[in-house]
């Protein structure tokens with residue numbers, strides 16, 4: 001084992017590697033395996049690019065040894081082309097300061113498609129780190145009646161240990177843990193040889209760079225090229241001068257041996273083909289699979305769109321249809337709670353704080369939990385079945401009109417749950433300009449925090465009893481469409497004017513369809529519920545308390561509550577800003593809501609709920625009814641249709657989410673873009689809602 | 703490193719963009735920036751590989767190297783192919 005100890009990162013002694021990294025193509029089940037081994041619950045989904053950042057976890061082997069595991073984003077090659085692939089490469093090459101180079105690697109491959117998945121695997125096997133090949137998805141291999149000759153596969157790859165398993169079914173975990181505990185995991189060999197002339201060329205090209213310390217003397221010959229594939233020198237710890245010499249060296253090599261890199265790719269594939277030919281036995285062609293037939297329909301130029309519209313219509317109808325019941329229960333719960341508090345506690349500020357501030361504020365938002373869950377259920381289904389990537393395929397045409405490509409639609413879709421993971425997901429986009437534009441427009445997608453505001457306004461606008469359900473569904477659909485339309489419009493504007501350069505074309509792998517793993521979908525919903533309740537219990541609770549105080553103090557004793565509010569701190573602020581928001585049709589109470597919801601959109605609903613509780617604690621009418629009966633000083637109704645619309649439109653465009661600002665700052669490395677985003681969105685919101693209100697006025701709407 | 707397979711005349715090459723649905727074709731050449739071409743090759747679109755077009759409404763959906771990969775029109779424009787024998 002003298003070769004092994006040459007790598008100083010390898011631990012010596014009787015124990016095997018003390019940490020492993022999970023590496024493989026996108027969507028091969030790395031995170032599923034990570035979760036199965038560590039007991040954590042990282043996000044899993046049936047589309048490429050679910051994991052975009054490394055994640056550490058721990059697991060115990062059969063001998064009690066504790067090892068640390070690293071889940072990594074998927075990649076097709078170590079020639080990284082997007083920020084998520086760069087994370088994988090930098091960790092494996094030991095170029096990230098926060099993570100040591102892994103001592104062992106679990107190469108996860110989809111056993112049903114070794115041809116594709118072994119490509120990255122051969123690159124990994126050349127890194128000089130002990131590897132175990134995990135043949136995942138063996139359940140599907142069995143289903144398709146394929147067979148894989150593991151002994152031959154292993155011997156073709158230099159004696160690489162091979163563990164067949166099915167991470168989703170937790171089959172093969174014990175065997176895997178046994179293999180991980182081995183102290184004698186051999187160093188693999190990909191069996192791919194560089195032409196000697198190329199090897200010499202590479203050797204002399206890197207010679208100088210080795211002496212400057214940029215390259216490790218033991219590094220494999222291709223590693224510098226992997227580093228070079230990242231177009232952003234900032235991330236790989238290479239300074240400008242070193243970058244230039246790297247570039248010059250590789251350019252000289254390419255000139256001396258034109259096309260050597262393509263030939264290397266072809267050679268890898270040739271080697272893989274001949275291995276796969278030897279070890280994989282397939283059933284004779286069984287005709288189109290279920291996935292193929294589904295795609296024939298769901299990607300059909302006409303039926304595909306019909307199906308998409310149908311799915312969305314079902315979603316939006318269900319949001320109104322089945323949420324009403326549970327929403328009523330939650331409402332009753334909070335009402336009872338408030339009554340209990342008012343009856344059980346001595347009158348005073350504390351009692352008012354609890355019933356009018358905390359219960360009204362938090363309860364006002366929590367009643368919308370059922371609707372939010374339905375939304376997440378659908379998003380979970382789309383992600384888990386593999387339909388999500390199909391939508392990206394269909395949207396490519398539209399997206400290319402505005403200068404983006406279908407791949408950018410994935411983050412945009414995720415942003416409908418929440419813009420924060422959506423913006424993280426832009427790391428899969430390989431073109432920096434496309435990525436920036438996608439980050440800038442993602443918060444326009446109607447995230448779940450907007451849902452309470454929309455629903456409250458729609459409920460105020462459309463009296464349930466008289467008007468068919470379809471009207472409400474239509475309003476909600478219109479708001480989402482406006483958000484997406486806005487995202488397209490701004491993407492187009494930014495592409496045209498702001499950020500010059502070509503848009504990048506799309507290369508996106510579509511996964512096979514899978515039956516949804518219900519436990520995963522339910523877990524995902526539960527996780528969302530937990531996050532939502534935690535948010536209600538922290539951010540919204542805090543703001544509610546502050547708001548209650550601002551609406552109560554300074555006290556002016558003799559007046560009735562409605563007048564007292566006007567003299568409170570928040571009331572004075574609202575009154576002061578009222579002239580500014582009048583063109584949009586908003587009164588000072590809405591103004592308070594707008595300001596308060598700059599931290600989080602759903603706080604608007606809390607604010608309204610608190611204002612009306614402070615005004616009249618006894619009245620337990622639902623918020624929408626109170627809003628409907630709200631009058632201006634001249635006796636006219638406040639919440640006329642055009643005010644409701646104008647308010648919804650404001651929320652479609654306004655950037656009111658501190659977490660989004662924070663994540664944009666992190667992902668773009670600075671304050672420039674988050675501030676720009678905040679400015680353009682807020683201005684658009686002000687402009688659009690003024691337009692709605694004013695045009696509504698001309699059209700003779702009250 | 704010349705390939706032994708006999709390649710059709712370059713004048714018969716067509717752009718992947720113009721291939722109709724269901725047809726099988728063989729990749730002959732990829733045009734464009736080196737790093738971009740290499741990514742396509744790494745995704746399985748190597749020269750002389752056989753691919754099948756599954757869908758060409760909007761983007762192109764290809765069966766290649768055991769899985770379905772979709773390409774925007776722009777990419778398909780850069781790939782030159784010939785109809786494959788079968």
Ligand SMILES: Nc1nc2c(ncn2[C@@H]2O[C@H](COP(=O)(O)OP(=O)(O)OP(=O)(O)O)[C@@H](O)[C@H]2O)c(=O)[nH]1
Pocket residue numbers: 024025026027028029030031032033043044045046047048049050051052072073074075136137138139140165166167168169384514517
């Ligand atoms: N049938 C079957 N499905 C599996 C198995 N392992 C994972 N899956 C499914 O494969 C899909 C992808 O799983 P993930 O764990 O998210 O894949 P990943 O490699 O982490 O993907 P990225 O993070 O995008 O790189 C999910 O839908 C899983 O449910 C398996 O052994 N059998």
Ligand SMILES: [Mg+2]
Pocket residue numbers: 030031032043044050051072073074
């Ligand atoms: Mg993952």
